[in-house]
Amino acid sequence: MKQDNNIPYKIYLEEQEMPREWYNVRADMKNKPAPLLNPGTLKPMTAEELAPVFCEELVTQELDNDNAYIPIPEEILDFYKMYRPSPLVRAYCLEEKLQTPAKIYYKFEGNNTSGSHKLNSAIAQAYYAKKQGLKGVTTETGAGQWGTALSMACSYFDLDCQVYMVKCSYEQKPFRREVMRTYGAKVTPSPSMNTEVGKKILAEHPGTSGSLGCAISEAVEQATTHEGYRYVLGSVLNQVLLHQSIIGLETKAALDKYNIKPDIIIGCAGGGSNLGGLISPFMGEKLRGEADYRFIAVEPASCPSLTRGKYAYDFCDTGMVCPLAKMYTLGSGFIPSANHAGGLRYHGMSSILSQLYADGLMEARSVEQTEVFKAAEEFARVEGILPAPESSHAIKAALDEAKKCKETGEEKTIVFGLTGTGYFDMYAYESFHDGKMVDYIPTDEDLAPGFAGLPKVE
Ligand SMILES: *Cc1c(COP(=O)(O)O)cnc(C)c1O
Numbered sequence: 388m389k390q391d392n393n394i395p396y397k398i399y400l401e402e403q404e405m406p407r408e409w410y411n412v413r414a415d416m417k418n419k420p421a422p423l424l425n426p427g428t429l430k431p432m433t434a435e436e437l438a439p440v441f442c443e444e445l446v447t448q449e450l451d452n453d454n455a456y457i458p459i460p461e462e463i464l465d466f467y468k469m470y471r472p473s474p475l476v477r478a479y480c481l482e483e484k485l486q487t488p489a490k491i492y493y494k495f496e497g498n499n500t501s502g503s504h505k506l507n508s509a510i511a512q513a514y515y516a517k518k519q520g521l522k523g524v525t526t527e528t529g530a531g532q533w534g535t536a537l538s539m540a541c542s543y544f545d546l547d548c549q550v551y552m553v554k555c556s557y558e559q560k561p562f563r564r565e566v567m568r569t570y571g572a573k574v575t576p577s578p579s580m581n582t583e584v585g586k587k588i589l590a591e592h593p594g595t596s597g598s599l600g601c602a603i604s605e606a607v608e609q610a611t612t613h614e615g616y617r618y619v620l621g622s623v624l625n626q627v628l629l630h631q632s633i634i635g636l637e638t639k640a641a642l643d644k645y646n647i648k649p650d651i652i653i654g655c656a657g658g659g660s661n662l663g664g665l666i667s668p669f670m671g672e673k674l675r676g677e678a679d680y681r682f683i684a685v686e687p688a689s690c691p692s693l694t695r696g697k698y699a700y701d702f703c704d705t706g707m708v709c710p711l712a713k714m715y716t717l718g719s720g721f722i723p724s725a726n727h728a729g730g731l732r733y734h735g736m737s738s739i740l741s742q743l744y745a746d747g748l749m750e751a752r753s754v755e756q757t758e759v760f761k762a763a764e765e766f767a768r769v770e771g772i773l774p775a776p777e778s779s780h781a782i783k784a785a786l787d788e789a790k791k792c793k794e795t796g797e798e799k800t801i802v803f804g805l806t807g808t809g810y811f812d813m814y815a816y817e818s819f820h821d822g823k824m825v826d827y828i829p830t831d832e833d834l835a836p837g838f839a840g841l842p843k844v845e
Pocket residue numbers: 502503504505532533621622623655656657658659660661662730731775777778806807808
């Protein structure tokens with residue numbers, strides 16, 4: 388295999404090179420992301436209004452549009468040391484296989500037991516809950532990665548962890564459920580009869596396989612009706628993108644170390660946390676006029692929030708108990724088809740990424756799932772890692788860009804986020820191998836009811 392003499396196969400940072408602060412891209416955004424609104428008054432949510440739902444320190448982070456750097460507490464740095472830095476890998480084998488002049492790098496976040504980048508924010512959120520003296524936290528999980536990450540983080544800080552797991556995943560993915568229970572979490576399939584909102588959703592949609600939006604409503608209700616509990620969310624929120632900036636900061640430090648300038652940075656987009664975290668420091672440079680990059684968000688054709696959604700205020704959850712967020716959305720009533728990339732089945736998108744996309748600073752594209760699994764397999768066969776279906780959306784776009792370089796002869800440098808491993812997604816791989824996987828793309832008529840249900844704001 389050809390290998391660039393100067394560039395290691397894997398770039399790891401030394402301990403003293405590790406970021407000690409998160410980067411808050413909002414500080415450099417001229418057009419700030421729209422604030423969360425109180426659904427009753429339609430006024431921006433204040434810290435006092437958010438305090439019953441979220442931990443104090445996280446509320447501060449959520450509302451902070453001004454401070455560019457936020458110190459990472461020592462306790463969190465200590466935990467990060469257990470699995471970070473994550474490697475930035477030069478995909479030499481993939482380049483050779485594709486015979487592309489492009490240089491491809493991926494930042495691999497699957498190197499921890501939870502199997503994804505979600506642990507980066509889970510540990511931060513658990514830390515702040517512990518620091519506030521809470522008993523525990525509640526949350527939802529789709530495919531199970533967030534619940535797994537949070538249960539690991541909670542057991543580290545000895546916090547109670549209650550997880551509402553989207554019912555279809557609870558049934559399809561018993562292994563993730565059991566990993567969560569191994570770390571001491573209580574896992575409930577959602578919608579459930581535990582909460583008022585769960586009962587209501589079940590009455591309206593009997594036999595529903597659930598959605599992230601439903602599970603969020605249940606977890607929020609569970610937290611706000613029990614003393615000593617707060618709700619935590621694994622994506623979408625500003626605070627989560629802030630914590631995930633560790634991915635981008637490490638990537639940038641590793642690239643800078645070898646004087647590598649990426650041309651294209653690609654990530655899959657569910658709620659936008661890994662993509663937001665990966666691109667943040669690079670986007671900061673672009674916003675400050677110091678450098679230029681292309682950023683590409685990749686989403687499933689079955690749940691196309693950015694590429695076919697409306698930029699509007701919407702509920703973050705199906706039960707309409709959460710604040711309103713302005714984002715590209717398919718409507719909180721939209722229940723996507725049972726795509727295998729559970730982590731990408733969310734109706735909305737981070738307000739930060741939505742604003743950047745609206746301002747033309749980022750591109751987006753949607754891909755069909757059989758194409759995604761083809762890309763996953765192509766990648767696994769040469770690079771060794773068995774990727775998560777979510778991550779494989781980014782692989783698909785990276786392959787497409789590298790193939791374009793082959794046609795044009797351009798030596799572009801492509802960086803993509805490989806957010807996790809797919810060992811718990813083997814039913815999805817099975818359905819792909821057996822030729823049973825279908826590409827469901829909603830029609831405009833399918834999307835219409837979700838849009839019709841958008842709250843009237845502005
Ligand atoms: C949750 C998840 C995603 C999508 O979430 P974002 O918040 O958009 O990053 C992507 N990949 C994996 C492996 C995940 O677990």
